[in-house]
Amino acid sequence: MSTFVLVHGAWHGSWCWKRVRRALQALGHEVFTPTLTGGADRMHLLSPQVDLETHITDVVNLIRWEELSDVVLCGHSYGGCVISGVADRIPDRIGALVYLDAFVLENGQCLHDTLPPPMRDAQLEQALHSGEGWKVPPIPAEAFHVNAQDLDWVNRQCTVQPLATFQQRLHLTGEIARIENVTFILATGWAPSPFTPFYDQAKTKGWRTVTMECGHDVMLDLPEELTRELLAVPARRGISSVRTSSRR
Numbered sequence: 001m002s003t004f005v006l007v008h009g010a011w012h013g014s015w016c017w018k019r020v021r022r023a024l025q026a027l028g029h030e031v032f033t034p035t036l037t038g039g040a041d042r043m044h045l046l047s048p049q050v051d052l053e054t055h056i057t058d059v060v061n062l063i064r065w066e067e068l069s070d071v072v073l074c075g076h077s078y079g080g081c082v083i084s085g086v087a088d089r090i091p092d093r094i095g096a097l098v099y100l101d102a103f104v105l106e107n108g109q110c111l112h113d114t115l116p117p118p119m120r121d122a123q124l125e126q127a128l129h130s131g132e133g134w135k136v137p138p139i140p141a142e143a144f145h146v147n148a149q150d151l152d153w154v155n156r157q158c159t160v161q162p163l164a165t166f167q168q169r170l171h172l173t174g175e176i177a178r179i180e181n182v183t184f185i186l187a188t189g190w191a192p193s194p195f196t197p198f199y200d201q202a203k204t205k206g207w208r209t210v211t212m213e214c215g216h217d218v219m220l221d222l223p224e225e226l227t228r229e230l231l232a233v234p235a236r237r238g239i240s241s242v243r244t245s246s247r248r
Contacts, residue, residue, distance in 0.1 A: 002095075003030040003068050004230065006219075007059060007086075009077025009102070010165070011138040011158040013040020016076075019223035024230065034062050036082070043159050048134040051164035052110070056085035063093050070095035072233050075102050076219065078161075080198075081111055081170060088176040096181035096233045100226075101216055104184070104198045107172040111165070116194055127163045135160040145190035145215030154217065181234045183208040185226075190215045208233075 004024055006017045017033040024031045036055040038046035059082060063071060071094050075083035080102025087094045103111055112120045127136050138158035141151050184202035186195060188211050202209050210229055214221035 001028050001030065002072055002231075003032075003070060004072045004074065005032045005034070005059065005063060005068070007034065007073070007075040007079035007082050008036065008039070009075075009079045010136075010161040011039070012076075013042070013157070013159070015040060015157055016154075016217065017219055020219050020227050020230070023223065023227040027231075030068075032062060032066065032068075034058055038162055039159055040157065046135075046160070046162065048162065048164065050162040052081055052085065052168040052170060055082045055165060056089065059083070059086045060089050063090060069093055072096045072098065072230065074098035074100055074230065076100040077102055077216065078111060078165065081105050081165075084172065084176060085170055087179050088172045088174075091175045091178045094179055096183070097179050098183045098185065098230065098233060099198065099202070100185045100218055101187040101193075101195050102184075102198070103195070104201065105170045107174075108169050110167050110169045112167055113169075114194070114197075115166075116192070119194065123163070123166065131160060131163070134163050136163055136166065141217070144217055146217050147215065147221050150217075150220050154220070181208075183210065183229075183233055185210045185212060185218065185229060187212055187214050187216050187218050187221075189213045189221070 008016050013035040014033040021031045021033050035042045036058050038050040073083045073094050080099045083097060084105055087097055103114055123136050130137055137160055141154040146154050184199055184207050186199040212218055212222055218226050
């Protein structure tokens with residue numbers, strides 16, 4: 001049996017994984033779906049100080065205190081930034097990485113560095129005019145082509161995102177390079193998508209790549225298909241024994 005840690009994207013929470021979580025658990029796998037600080041059921045912890053490093057620490061601490069190993073670590077959308085940081089901090093605990101329609105940052109980048117300027121500028125304007133300068137309101141589910149049955153539910157469930165999570169730069173030491181099993185899943189049923197360049201880069205890097213014909217919230221649109229893809233991730237430990245040098 002495998003151990004999965006599934007990390008949600010911006011404006012979401014543990015709730016978005018419930019279908020995939022139940023499906024994996026029904027097969028006997030161990031599954032954790034943490035809500036990142038300030039989101040959903042942890043919105044009472046929301047503050048301007050919540051940033052990318054806060055969320056990386058959320059997941060690192062979960063893995064450490066639950067004493068997990070050989071983790072299949074999956075990050076959706078903004079969650080891709082988080083899992084990169086986690087894998088770099090504790091590579092010995094990670095068996096495989098899965099970027100689910102997600103951002104893949106290089107050392108020193110922040111999410112806003114990779115977002116198309118019109119999308120970035122819209123978020124900054126929303127934070128300034130309706131988020132007290134530091135909160136980004138949720139993007140409507142319609143923009144992500146969420147299936148019609150879930151549209152109203154997703155719009156009710158989503159909560160604001162701290163702007164700092166999009167603007168803090170990711171610091172990588174190079175240890176993430178020790179993770180050999182990496183998958184990138186691209187959702188092809190919505191546009192304009194900022195994730196196609198990351199998919200193309202994944203192919204260039206030799207990662208396992210998958211496309212799924214659905215909207216951005218793959219775990220809601222195609223939960224059964226996504227469950228199968230997660231189970232197809234190589235179960236063997238994907239850690240190189242060679243330590244890489246720190247990148248400045």
